[in-house]
Amino acid sequence: MGHNSYFEFKQFTVKQDNAAMKVGTDGVLLGAWTDVENAKQILDIGTGTGVVALMLAQRSQANIVAIDCESSACTDARLNVLNSPWSQRIAIQEICLQEFAATATQQFDCIVCNPPFFSNAVRPNDVKRSMARHNHSLPFDELLKSAALLLTPNGHFTVILPANAENSFRMLASNYRLFPSRITRIKPKPSASISRVLLEFRNEATLDFETELTIETEKHHEYQPETIALMRDFYLSL
Template identity: 40%
Template sequence: MSNHPFVFKEFSINQHQCAMKIGTDAVLLGAWTSLDKNPFSILDIGAGTGILALILAQRSAAVPIAIEIIDAIEIDADAYEQCVENFEASPWGDRLFCYHASLQEFVDEIEDRYDLIISNPPFYSEDYKPKNHQRDLARFNDAMPFEHLIAGVSKLLSDEGIFSAIIPFKEETRFLTIASRFNLFPNRILHVKGTPTSEVKRSLLEVSFRESAIEMKELIIETERHQYTQDYIHLTKDFYLKM
């Protein structure tokens, strides 16, 4: 199935060249990330298939938001080529651009600041690693550890900008501790549970250089198998075909 395009309501994504396939995490993050401040420029770090940038392009096209450009960076050559292909095939190809670069290379070469930075970063911290090197690079946090990611974000984010990411719930405290060292503070947090009785699995975090009261919410995906909650349907219905 992974060799076939993943079809959303307004765009399709080819993913056969990417180690990491389309998953719930990216759709949640793309749908949840706030566009309330009308960002002029957006950056997706570790773009993979380009799904986050494409979701934000769809959302911004639906309302009068003055987004001029959505940039993405991807270090893996195959994923980069796939991302470019997906961007060019989308209705918003004129606003989407992917750079084949590491985060450090991008920071060193780009002087621009972004109003919104988004990332679904690699986040395995377990000791074991799978044998697939591409998947290693895409998923393990020694490819782009939180410290490296947040340091880069702190240099690329505009003074009033926001950074939005999804990470394992167990990594939330460590992530926010690192962010605080770069004067980035949590403004919104969403805890995601698979079912009402399961443990919190993911944290969606919005941080900025502005300290504020934290808006804390919880999202439950299913009440039982394939019985999605109204909150989850409301968040993702603009993207999934069958939602």
């Protein structure tokens, strides 16, 4: 996905001049896949440009709190929310998750996160981008601990992860009584191996939905039918 200064969707535009992490396929997949059918209060952790919060606002009637500890991301997110049809329902807060969880007075029935990846990779030189991409600023254990605290008893917590992080994340999640209820494993194209996994966790859940999604055919930017079905409300080209 290109890193232009803005990214246009069917019902909203995401300006991304300041945020370290630009609009990418991972966030869009998370925003399209998350179950919002009965959601009343949604929390978006590490909102970046606000793209996931905006997608969830388009798909639901919920009130959304979107947090990020990076001020430049919040600058973009606030502008994007203000220019969207759902500015009354989305609140952007510049705060780190640990502090938010310690001071929050409400719980959420839907929590989403496109968390920092690359815990073992060489850190990029750009500090903002490094914070957004590396989980040293938000370790998975901290993320799960906070999510468990902030989730209503019947709520769900949804993340997108690198495929190689699935098992360790699920093991950590079980320490907080969070168990997968839905899983979709993602391949970029049919000949590729699984690169990402979408996971929905609930308290004491049983896994009742496990599937695979292949994004493109072997031709670049030719989407598979199931991807089109997932993304058609958002991508202009579909």
